[in-house]
Amino acid sequence: MDNRSNDKKQNRSGFSGGRSSGGNRRGGSSPRTGFDRKGAGKRFARPAEKAGRPSEDRRNERATPARTAALTALSDVLDRGAYVSEAINRLLSQSTFPQNDRKFCTALVYGTLENLTAIDYILKAFIEDAEKLDGQALHILRLAVCQKVFMDKIPDNAIADEAVKLTRQIGLEHLTGFVNGVLRNYFREPEKASFPSEEEDPVRYLSVRYSMPEWIVNQLIEDYGVELAKTVVSYRPTSHDMTIRPNMTVFSDDTAFEELLEKKVWKTEKGRVPHAYHVSGVMQIARDSDYLSGAFSIQGEASMLCAQLAQVRPGMTVLDACAAPGGKTAYMAEQMQGSGRVYAWDLHEHRVALLNAMKKRLSLENIRTAAHDARKLKEDFVRRMDLCLVDAPCTGLGVINDKPDIKYGVTRESADEMVQIQRDILNTCSEYVKKGGALVYSTCSILADENERQCAWFLKEHPDFELEAATTWVLERFPNVRKEQGLQLLPGVDGDEGFYIARFRRIG
Numbered sequence: 001m002d003n004r005s006n007d008k009k010q011n012r013s014g015f016s017g018g019r020s021s022g023g024n025r026r027g028g029s030s031p032r033t034g035f036d037r038k039g040a041g042k043r044f045a046r047p048a049e050k051a052g053r054p055s056e057d058r059r060n061e062r063a064t065p066a067r068t069a070a071l072t073a074l075s076d077v078l079d080r081g082a083y084v085s086e087a088i089n090r091l092l093s094q095s096t097f098p099q100n101d102r103k104f105c106t107a108l109v110y111g112t113l114e115n116l117t118a119i120d121y122i123l124k125a126f127i128e129d130a131e132k133l134d135g136q137a138l139h140i141l142r143l144a145v146c147q148k149v150f151m152d153k154i155p156d157n158a159i160a161d162e163a164v165k166l167t168r169q170i171g172l173e174h175l176t177g178f179v180n181g182v183l184r185n186y187f188r189e190p191e192k193a194s195f196p197s198e199e200e201d202p203v204r205y206l207s208v209r210y211s212m213p214e215w216i217v218n219q220l221i222e223d224y225g226v227e228l229a230k231t232v233v234s235y236r237p238t239s240h241d242m243t244i245r246p247n248m249t250v251f252s253d254d255t256a257f258e259e260l261l262e263k264k265v266w267k268t269e270k271g272r273v274p275h276a277y278h279v280s281g282v283m284q285i286a287r288d289s290d291y292l293s294g295a296f297s298i299q300g301e302a303s304m305l306c307a308q309l310a311q312v313r314p315g316m317t318v319l320d321a322c323a324a325p326g327g328k329t330a331y332m333a334e335q336m337q338g339s340g341r342v343y344a345w346d347l348h349e350h351r352v353a354l355l356n357a358m359k360k361r362l363s364l365e366n367i368r369t370a371a372h373d374a375r376k377l378k379e380d381f382v383r384r385m386d387l388c389l390v391d392a393p394c395t396g397l398g399v400i401n402d403k404p405d406i407k408y409g410v411t412r413e414s415a416d417e418m419v420q421i422q423r424d425i426l427n428t429c430s431e432y433v434k435k436g437g438a439l440v441y442s443t444c445s446i447l448a449d450e451n452e453r454q455c456a457w458f459l460k461e462h463p464d465f466e467l468e469a470a471t472t473w474v475l476e477r478f479p480n481v482r483k484e485q486g487l488q489l490l491p492g493v494d495g496d497e498g499f500y501i502a503r504f505r506r507i508g
Contacts, residue, residue, distance in 0.1 A: 063166035066101040067143065070108040071166060074139050077113065077405050084113055084405050093284060102283070110240060112146040113404040117211035118195070119145045125193035126182050137175045140166050144183055156187045202226055210234050215412045216397065216447075223448040228490070232446060235492025237401050242282055244296045245275045245304060247362055248334035251295075260290060272477045272495070273301040274308065294362040299327040302398075302489055302499035305474070306391065306442045307331035309487075309501055314339040316386040321374040321429050324351035326358040328391060333364045343381075345372040375424040377431060385432040387440065392422040394443035394450050398498025401491060419449050426458055430465065430506075439465065439504040441486070444497065451500035452485040464508030 062068070069091045076087040088109055092102055112119065119142050124130055130138075144163040147154045160183040167179045186193065198205040203221070207214040210233040220229035246257035254275060261268050266279045276299075285291055285298065307328040312318055314336050320329045323344035333342045344355050344367055355369045372378065374390070395415050396406045426441060433439050441458070443450050459467060470487055478495075482488040486502030489495060 061165050062169055063162050064101075065095070065097060066105040067108070067162055067166055068169065069095065069097075069105045070112075070143055071136070071139055071170070073105070073109045074112055074143065075136065077109075078139065079135065084109060084403060099281070099283070106240065107151065108143060108146060110404060111150045112142050114236065114401070115146060115150050115211045116142070116404075116408065117213075118208055119149070119211075121195070121208050122149070122186065122193040123182070126185050134172060134175060136170055137167060137172055137179060140179060141182060144179075145186070148183075148187070156183075160184060160187070202230075206230060206233055212407060213410070216407065216410070219447060219449075224490075228493070231492045232490050232498070235401070237496045239280060240402065241269075241278045241280045242285065242298060243271060243300050243304075244277050244279055244285075244298050245331070246296050247294055248275070248331070249337060249363070257296070260295065271301050273304045276301045276304055292361065297327060297330055297358075297362065299331065300399075300402075300497055301495060302444070302497045303327050304331060306389075306440065306499070306501050307335075309471070309474070309503055310387055310389055310440050311438070311503075312336055312340075312387060316340045317384060318342045319381065319385045319388045319429070319432055320344045321388060321390050321425065322346065322392055323355055323369075324348075325354040328389060329355065329367060330358055330362055330364060332387075332389070333367050334362070336366060338364070338366050340366055342367045344369045345374060347371065347373055375421070375428055377428050381432045383432070383434045385434060386437045388429045388432050388437070389440045389442070390422075390425055390429050391442045392425055392450075394418055394422070394445040395447060396444055398444040398446045398489075398491065398500075401496060415447060415449065419454065422450060422454060423457065426454075427461070430458075430462055433506045435506050435508070437506050438468075439506070440501065441504070442499065442501045444499050446488075446490060446498035446500075448488075451488055451502075452482075455485040455502045458502075458504070462504075464506060465504040466507050468503045468505050 073084070073087040073091055076082040076090075077084050088106055092105070095102075097105070122145055123138075123141055127133060127141075140163050143166075144159050147159045148156065160180055163183060164176045164180050167173075167176045195209050196204040198209075203214055203217050206212060206217045206229070212233045217229065217233060220232060223229075224232070246254070251257045251260075257275075257277075258268075261277065261279075264279075266281045269278045270276070271278055282288075290296060291298075304327075308331075310318075310328075310332055312332045312335050316336060317340060318332055318336075320332070320342060323329045324346040326344060329342055329344040336342065342364075346352050346355060346369075349371050352369050352371045355367070358364075359367045359369065395410045395418055396403065397410065400407045422441075422443070426439075430439055441455070445451060455467065459465065467486065470481075470483055474487065475481065475483070478487075478489065481494050482490070486500060489497065489499045491498045
């Protein structure tokens with residue numbers, strides 16, 4: 001599912017160090033850790049005359065630029081509700097970091113967010129009155145623990161020294177001894193922060209060890225069983241590569257596109273889905289001349305698969321009901337080679353602006369965009385569509401390895417609300433499909449309530465539709481995919497992303 005403003009930012013204040021009025025970093029508390037910003041810093045402050053003043057050389061020491069940037073990005077996400085990808089990209093686009101520093105900064109921020117519950121669990125074993133700790137000092141400790149536990153080949157001394165430098169650098173000289181002491185104690189006695197027993201309490205263990213809210217762990221166990229749930233929550237991709245695909249109106253086959261890629265300095269690997277290429281070593285791809293000219297698009301394999309299973313043909317009339325930012329819209333329009341019509345809706349005007357920018361960059365004149373609530377019936381569209389794609393708002397839990405901040409903001413209540421929104425959209429959009437036409441429903445979720453059980457509900461409520469089986473090539477390339485009620489891809493089982501796709505045909 002594409003990232004939408006009406007579902008991805010829900011309940012962002014649930015983060016430890018959540019937002020408060022005026023941008024105060026010390027407001028809010030975390031339901032995961034109990035770390036509270038109220039009165040932050042008071043417990044650990046020391047008068048300057050007692051603490052002593054560091055030498056001039058010590059005061060001028062600075063942490064590495066990559067760690068400094070990582071702290072800024074982490075604060076943007078946890079304290080101000082920014083998306084992690086946007087926070088990192090904004091910083092790196094303004095920097096002159098060498099490639100290794102870019103990789104380190106990105107890995108450190110993602111690693112900290114991916115494992116935040118586990119990191120906070122460790123820190124609570126070594127911090128008294130953690131709720132009174134300055135929010136920025138807590139972030140520094142989080143980054144340090146991430147380097148120790150979840151990153152390789154960084155010496156303990158380097159981790160602690162850089163944390164102290166960073167603490168001093170942001171004006172918290174009075175907390176340098178505290179930060180150093182917490183880390184040194186942890187390095188000496190890591191066993192004090194042992195995780196819960198997997199045998200005695202598997203839910204608590206999986207929640208803490210792999211930083212997944214307990215209600216989600218419980219739900220995944222109910223949906224898939226303990227072992228498969230563990231596979232899903234424990235999965236971490238070895239890299240955060242980018243996936244791109246050629247503009248099908250520019251390149252008639254993959255060979256021509258591969259010739260273009262050979263001219264790049266990027267490392268390229270072909271994906272499992274047709275036309276998908278994983279690339280690494282990319283710096284500021286949005287400024288790449290070929291990207292700007294519309295030669296290719298950035299799109300994940302699961303999203304591409306969804307557009308491929310739509311099975312559009314030239315001359316069709318198609319509706320993408322929840323379209324922004326437009327990856328699937330563009331792919332379908334390209335497959336139609338400029339013929340027919342693809343209507344692309346989104347709820348918000350600023351999201352429609354993204355669709356228009358995409359349309360212009362790729363020169364796709366067969367797209368028509370509009371701001372429209374997909375839950376509200378548009379009478380003049382009834383029984384007109386050869387295909388309707390409902391890439392519905394969802395919890396987004398299938399893409400948490402790319403967007404690790406998502407999982408901390410989703411609640412059981414918000415997930416239930418999503419299920420009802422999805423049903424409302426499906427009920428409405430099913431009216432647009434002509435007899436013999438198709439309705440494709442997709443999410444980037446891993447919860448059966450949003451996917452397989454949603455499929456069963458739709459078939460029960462709409463007997464004039466039938467579920468179509470997956471094509472052979474998909475089952476060959478994704479041999480482990482769950483296919484009883486649509487296609488359910490799971491992280492760590494079928495690839496990097498969790499995604500659901502069901503294709504229905506109107507028979508009445």
